[in-house]
Amino acid sequence: MFISPHPDVEIPDLSVYDTLFGGIAPSDLDRIALRDGTTGAETSYRQLIGQINALAGALAAAGIGVGDVVALHAPNVPAFATVFHGILRAGATATTVNGLYNAEEIEAQLRDAGATMLFTVSPLLPQAWAAASACGIPSDRVVVLDGAEGHASLSDLLMRRLPAPDVSFDPATHVAVLPYSSGTTGRPKGVMLSHRNLVANVQQSIPQLGMVADDRILAVLPFFHIYGMTVLLNLALSRRASLVTMPRFDLAEFLRIIQDFRCSYVFIAPPIAVALAKHPLVDEFDLSSVHTIFSGAAPLDATLGRAVEERLGCRMRQGYGMTELSPVSHAIAFQAEGASLDSVGTTLPNMQCRIVDPETGAEVDYPAEGSDEESAAGELLCAGPNVMLGYLGNEEATRQTLEDDGFLHTGDIATVRGDGTVRIIERLKELIKYHGYQVAPAELEALLLGHPAIADAAVIGVLDDEGQEVPKAFVVLQPGQDVSAEAVMAWVTERVAPHKKIRRVAFVDAIPKSTSGKILRKDLRAAEAAPAGS
Known part of the structure; x- marks a missing residue:
C-alpha cells in the first residue's frame, strides 16, 4: 500500500449545504457566485x-x-x-x-x-x-x-x-447524489455518494487545485457529470470563486466567454485541449487572463498538454478519478514546479492506494520513497472517505468493485514512482471514454443484437485521427443479409445519445469468445493494432 504524500485534511461531519454555505463570511455574500456566459446575468x-x-x-x-x-x-x-x-x-x-x-x-x-x-x-x-x-x-x-x-x-x-x-x-450514510456510471463494465448504475463523500472530496481537492476567491472559472464541463458537480458546483463555490456558465460547447463561444469574462481557471476534457493547441480560431481571442487549464475525464497526452501551455502561456494540469471516487483521487498539484504531464499527479490527502497484479491479485513492490524508480504496472485500487457507498440496488456489482476493507477497483492499469506520482498506463475495464463521456460496450452490443440483419456484435474503443477514443463495432451479419457500415451506424444513432454513437464498423465472420462465451476484446484490440496485411 502507498499513501498520499500530502498531510491529511480535516473533513467536517456536515451536510454539503452546511459545509459550503453554513459558515459563509458576511464579506462574501455579495461576491458573484454565478455569471451566465450567454446573457451576462449575475447571481x-x-x-x-x-x-x-x-x-x-x-x-x-x-x-x-x-x-x-x-x-x-x-x-x-x-x-x-x-x-x-x-x-x-x-x-x-x-x-x-x-x-x-x-x-x-x-x-x-x-x-x-x-x-x-x-x-x-x-x-x-x-x-x-x-x-x-x-x-x-x-x-x-x-x-x-x-x-x-x-x-x-x-x-x-x-x-x-x-x-x-x-x-x-447522517452525512456519512445519507445518499446526497445518484449520478450514473458504467463502473468498470456494463450498463449504467446508480452510484450512491453520501454527503460525506462529496464534502470529503472538496476538502481533499482544495490543496491540490489551488482555487481562490478571485478566480473566474469557466463552467463548460457539464454539471450533471461528477467532474463538473464536484469541481465546479461544490469546490469552486466553497472557495467563493465565480462560475461562468456555458450550456453547450462551441469553440468560438468558449473563446469569447474566456475573453469577455476574463476567466482565469478553465476545466476541460482532452478534446478541448486539441482545439486549444491546434485551431487557428484561438489566435483571434485574448486569453491572457487564463493562468491554469486543468484536464480530466480522460487521459491527456503530455505533448498536447505542453503545446497548450506554450500557445496560451498558462500552466497545464491534469488529474484522475471516477464517479465512484466522487470523483478526484489524483491530481498534479497547482503549485508543482516543472510538473510532468506524463502522469496524473499524486494521490489526494486522506487516501491510500494499492497496485495489484490483475491476474493474481498480488501487490507489486513499490519503489523507495524519493527514488527515480517506477513500480511494475498493475490495477490501481483506492480507499478513502471519497469512496462511494455502493451501487444502487446492485449488490453483485458493488461486491465486484469494493473490497471488504474499503478498497475500490478502478479498472485502470497504473504505476507509481518513488516521488508518489501515478501514471495510468491503460484501461483494464471495458469502458470506452468518448470525449470524457462513458460508453459501455455491453449496452451498444445489446442494441446491435436487436438489428434484424445482425447475428452477433462486439464493441471496443479505438483511437481516431486526433488520438481520442471512439466506439467501433465488429459485426457478424445474418446469412444472406447485406447491410452497409453507414446503415449500421445510422441505425444506432437513431437510438442512443450522441456520445454513444458507433463511429466505425468492421464486418467479420465471427466474434472471438472464450469457452464461457465472454467476448475476447483483447483479441479484437490486437487485431485492430496489427499492421494491415499481417
Missing part, C-alpha cells in the same frame, strides 16, 4: 443561498425530503446550482441526468433511481416529459426551469418564499 452568493433555501422550502411543502429522489435534467445554466443544492438542502437525493439522453435513456434512469420529481428545461421537455409520464410522474411534478405550459417554473416555486425545512440525517 451573488446572497441571492444563491436565498434561492436554495426557498426551493428547499417549496420541495418540503410538496412532500419531498429525506428518502425521496429528485431528477435534474438540464444544461449548465445558473439555475442548475439553485436546483441541485436546493434538492440536497431539502434532504432529498439528486440524480443528475445527461442532457443528451433520449426519452428511453431518461426513463431507464428515472425508474432505476426511483425518482418522483423531475426538473428540466423547455428545449429538453419533449424527451423529459415522455420519460416522466412513462414512469408515472405527473405534470405537477415536472418543473420546467424556464417555464412551459402545463408545468410549474422555477420562479413559481421560488416566489412562494417558503422557509427551508429542518432536516436531520
